[in-house]
Amino acid sequence: MAILKHSKSLSFVLLLLFSITAIASDDKDKKCKGTYLKIGVTEKIDVEEDLLIGSLRIEFEDQDPRMVQNRINKIMTKALARAKLEKAVLTSTEQYSVYKYAPNHDKNTKKQEIWRGSQSIKVQSTSSEDLLQLVGALQNMGLVVSSLNYGLSTTKIDSIRDSLMEVAIEKLLSKANRAAKALGKKDINVLDMNIDSQDFSPYSNNRSTLVSLDSTASYKVENPVMLPGQNQIALTISATILIKN
Numbered sequence: 486m487a488i489l490k491h492s493k494s495l496s497f498v499l500l501l502l503f504s505i506t507a508i509a510s511d512d513k514d515k516k517c518k519g520t521y522l523k524i525g526v527t528e529k530i531d532v533e534e535d536l537l538i539g540s541l542r543i544e545f546e547d548q549d550p551r552m553v554q555n556r557i558n559k560i561m562t563k564a565l566a567r568a569k570l571e572k573a574v575l576t577s578t579e580q581y582s583v584y585k586y587a588p589n590h591d592k593n594t595k596k597q598e599i600w601r602g603s604q605s606i607k608v609q610s611t612s613s614e615d616l617l618q619l620v621g622a623l624q625n626m627g628l629v630v631s632s633l634n635y636g637l638s639t640t641k642i643d644s645i646r647d648s649l650m651e652v653a654i655e656k657l658l659s660k661a662n663r664a665a666k667a668l669g670k671k672d673i674n675v676l677d678m679n680i681d682s683q684d685f686s687p688y689s690n691n692r693s694t695l696v697s698l699d700s701t702a703s704y705k706v707e708n709p710v711m712l713p714g715q716n717q718i719a720l721t722i723s724a725t726i727l728i729k730n
Contacts, residue, residue, distance in 0.1 A: 525723040553602040573612040579605035621708030
């Protein structure tokens with residue numbers, strides 16, 4: 486037990502000495518005579534979008550709200566069962582809304598209120614073929630496509646940012662060394678560094694396909710067709726460099 490206490494005390498002393506040394510070293514760098522230089526580098530790259538996201542909805546109207554809700558529930562149950570067959574597609578339900586409204590009417594007809602209900606389903610996948618096949622199947626069940634967008638998956642965004650960071654750091658250090666050389670110096674220290682990446686939505690809203698469907702139609706709807714576009718990822722690195730005298 487005494488040996489254990491001694492070991493813990495020794496570890497604490499070593500940690501404290503290391504902290505004091507680090508602080509002293511940091512203070513030494515800040516007080517070191519030389520030229521302080523702030524440098525920033527921004528790297529950008531256009532990449533092909535890999536994530537396809539779709540939103541579909543089902544809508545019904547009736548004078549009886551129970552009829553509206555029952556029809557929505559039946560269709561959505563079938564839609565979700567079909568979606569589960571596509572293992573590569575992530576599926577979730579969205580807003581479910583039922584409300585009463587009065588359609589436009591003329592003065593000679595009696596005002597009549599009707600119940601309208603809708604529910605949406607969201608599907609997304611990096612396998613566009615599987616997702617488009619699913620969307621086509623859901624359209625044939627009577628669902629209407631609200632939007633269909635290509636974007637970038639978080640996995641691809643993170644991977645691209647990591648590679649951009651490496652390139653940006655290399656360019657930043659190259660600039661710092663060139664500045665030191667121009668001043669006739671050789672030694673540089675990086676005092677601090679900040680990495681600023683753009684806020685990025687997982688999908689882009691600038692391209693969408695809107696599709697309407699008459700649920701009473703007897704013909705089969707073909708699968709929709711989509712092609713990915715290009716999206717830009719940017720990363721900025723800034724640093725304070727000390728060029729020693």
